[in-house]
Amino acid sequence: xxxxxxxxxxxxxxxxxxxxxxxxxxxxxxxxxxxxxxxxxxxxxxxxxxxxxxxxxxxxxxxxxxxxxxxxxxxxxxxxxxxxxxxxxxxxxxxxxxxxxxxxxxxxxxxxxxxxxxxxxxxxxxxxxxxxxxxxxxxxxxxxxxxxxxxxxxxxxxxxxxxxxxxxxxxxxxxxxxxxxxxxxxxxxxxxxxxxxxxxxxxxxxxxxxxxxxxxxxxxxxxxxxxxxxxxxxxxxxxxxxxxxxxxxxxxxxxxxxxxxxxxxxxxxxxxxxxxxxxxxxxxxxxxxxxxxxxxxxxxxxxxxxxxxxxxxxxxxxxxxxxxxxxxxxxxxxxxxxxxxxxxxxxxxxxxxxxxxxxxxxxxxxxxxxxxxxxxxxxxxxxxxxxxxxx
Numbered sequence: 491x492x493x494x495x496x497x498x499x500x501x502x503x504x505x506x507x508x509x510x511x512x513x514x515x516x517x518x519x520x521x522x523x524x525x526x527x528x529x530x531x532x533x534x535x536x537x538x539x540x541x542x543x544x545x546x547x548x549x550x551x552x553x554x555x556x557x558x559x560x561x562x563x564x565x566x567x568x569x570x571x572x573x574x575x576x577x578x579x580x581x582x583x584x585x586x587x588x589x590x591x592x593x594x595x596x597x598x599x600x601x602x603x604x605x606x607x608x609x610x611x612x613x614x615x616x617x618x619x620x621x622x623x624x625x626x627x628x629x630x631x632x633x634x635x636x637x638x639x640x641x642x643x644x645x646x647x648x649x650x651x652x653x654x655x656x657x658x659x660x661x662x663x664x665x666x667x668x669x670x671x672x673x674x675x676x677x678x679x680x681x682x683x684x685x686x687x688x689x690x691x692x693x694x695x696x697x698x699x700x701x702x703x704x705x706x707x708x709x710x711x712x713x714x715x716x717x718x719x720x721x722x723x724x725x726x727x728x729x730x731x732x733x734x735x736x737x738x739x740x741x742x743x744x745x746x747x748x749x750x751x752x753x754x755x756x757x758x759x760x761x762x763x764x765x766x767x768x769x770x771x772x773x774x775x776x777x778x779x780x781x782x783x784x785x786x787x788x789x790x791x792x793x794x795x796x797x798x799x800x801x802x803x804x805x806x807x808x809x810x811x812x813x814x815x816x817x818x819x820x821x822x823x824x825x826x827x828x829x830x831x832x833x834x835x836x837x838x839x840x841x842x843x844x845x846x847x848x849x850x851x852x853x854x855x856x857x858x859x860x861x862x863x864x865x866x867x868x869x870x871x872x873x874x875x876x877x878x879x880x881x
Contacts, residue, residue, distance in 0.1 A: 491604050493552040499601055500548075503592045513591055518584035525580060528572060548585075551608040561612060562619025563721060569620055569629035570665060570674065570718045578613040585609060623719075630665075631656045631717040636688065638711055641776035644695045645742060646706040647680075651688050656717055658683075660749035661725035661826075665718025666691070668704050674718065675701040678725070678828075680745035682752035689717075692745035692777070724854050727753060730824040734762040738810045738837050740829020741769060744777060747828055751784055751791060759790045764820070768796040768810035768833070811837040821846055827853045 503510060519526050547561075586605060590597045633656075637649035658664060660683075663676040680690040695706035709715075723729075725746055735754070737747040744767050754761055769775050775795055785793050796813045810833065814820065825846065827837040834853050841851060 491551070491607050492600075495601060496548065496551065496604055496608055499589065499593060499596065499605075502596065503589055506592050510588060510592060514584055514588040517587045518580065521583065522577075522580040525577060528577075548605065548608045548612055551611060558615055561615040562622065565616030565619030566623035566627070567665070567719060567721065568616065569623065570667075570716070572629070573620070575617050575620075578617055582606070582609045582613060627719055628654070629718075630667075633689070633715045633717045635709055635711055635713045635715065638709055640706070642774060644706060645774075645776045646693050646695075646709075647777070648691045648693060648705060648709065649688050650691065650715060650717070651686070652717055655687050656689065656720075658689075658720035659723070659726050659728070660753040661727065661746055662720035662722050663746075664689070664720050665716075666701065666705070667716040667718075668701065668709070669714065669716065671700055671704065673700050674716075675699075676721065678746035678749065680748045682749050682756050690745075692742040694742045722854070725750075725826060725828060725852060729849075729852065730826075732760060734823045735764070736814065736820045736823045736825045737763065737765040738814060738825065738827040738829070739765065739767045740810060740833035741774070742776075743828035743830075743833070744781075745828075747826060748777070748780070748784075750826065751788075754790075755784075755788055759788055761790065763788075763791050764814075764823075765791070765793045766796055766810045766814045767793060768798055768813075768829070770798050772797055809833070809836055809840075811840045815840065815844060821850075824850050824852060827851070 586602065586609075589605060590602070593601070632653040633650035634653070635648060636651050637647075639647045641647055656664065658679060660681075661678065663678045665674045666677050667674040677691045677693065680692050681688075691705075693702055693705045695703045705715075727750060735750070737750065739747045747765065751763060751765065754763055767775065767781070772795075775781075781793050785791055794813065794817070796808060796810050798807060798809065810829075811827075821844075825837075825841060827834050829837075838851055838853060842848075
């Protein structure tokens with residue numbers, strides 16, 4: 491298998507832009523109409539998600555050993571779409587047909603064999619992951635909405651009670667879908683494990699966001715949602731040792747970091763934790779009561795509110811990271827940042843330039859690489875383009 495040839499061929503195909511996913515999905519749905527139901531009704535937001543992910547991973551198949559765990563988890567996660575082993579060849583056929591179409595004379599028999607072998611390897615790892623998960627966890631959980639609290643005009647805090655215990659690690663994300671839509675979006679719980687198994691979600695409605703808008707505006711107590719197994723470890727404490735923490739939150743990015751505060755408390759509060767919570771205006775500090783309760787309960791916790799734009803000082807802008815660095819030198823701590831792509835990128839850039847090393851900076855990868863049929867898997871989510879935090 492010639493990996494360099496795979497990468498070069500994918501580069502040529504990707505140069506055709508939006509025509510690639512259009513051809514891919516047309517080919518897939520015409521040849522295998524049964525798979526159409528696995529995708530959102532409105533494909534406008536789907537764009538190049540699946541085909542880009544396939545091209546990226548398959549053309550980098552030389553790194554598959556490093557991706558095995560992730561691909562196995564992704565295969566297990568795909569069960570929520572009712573993906574079965576027989577669906578992988580259908581996707582592979584559509585991918586090869588798309589490559590052949592756009593590569594034209596560059597599509598040779600040798601190249602076709604390379605792509606077939608590479609995709610087959612990726613598909614096998616994912617299929618094996620799905621099979622291994624069958625006796626471990628369900629494809630999805632049913633969660634009942636037991637509380638729905640509007641906090642601002644576009645933010646709501648939901649409390650869900652899964653039908654069966656849904657184990658997760660603070661900082662991970664779980665898939666959420668309404669039975670009325672095929673779309674899934676990933677949200678990070680805003681709590682550590684609770685004795686009653688409930689999960690708290692902080693959700694901001696995004697213009698055009700089918701899932702986030704439904705959760706904020708059209709979900710009521712008693713409704714049922716579908717929940718998928720947790721993913722991700724970048725925002726978990728497993729890489730932070732036992733050291734003190736600096737947490738930087740933008741908007742609803744406070745949610746995942748709140749779960750880390752609760753985890754520290756559950757572990758006995760052996761760390762010092764400083765939190766900087768940013769918002770565009772004072773009215774958008776939507777979880778103040780809960781924050782103040784945490785501060786009053788734990789002497790090792792300190793929270794600072796940062797208003798990004800101050801109406802009394804037109805033209806001035808204060809970022810969370812700038813305020814934190816002005817307040818002290820945190821280079822002896824592990825730093826967690828969660829918010830919009832812009833906020834996280836600014837924080838990482840500023841901290842790196844100030845001498846913070848990569849191993850102490852924890853954030854979800856910007857941009858994302860893997861996409862499932864109905865959602866963006868990984869560490870950036872639909873809402874983050876809007877304000878900051880998990881969508």
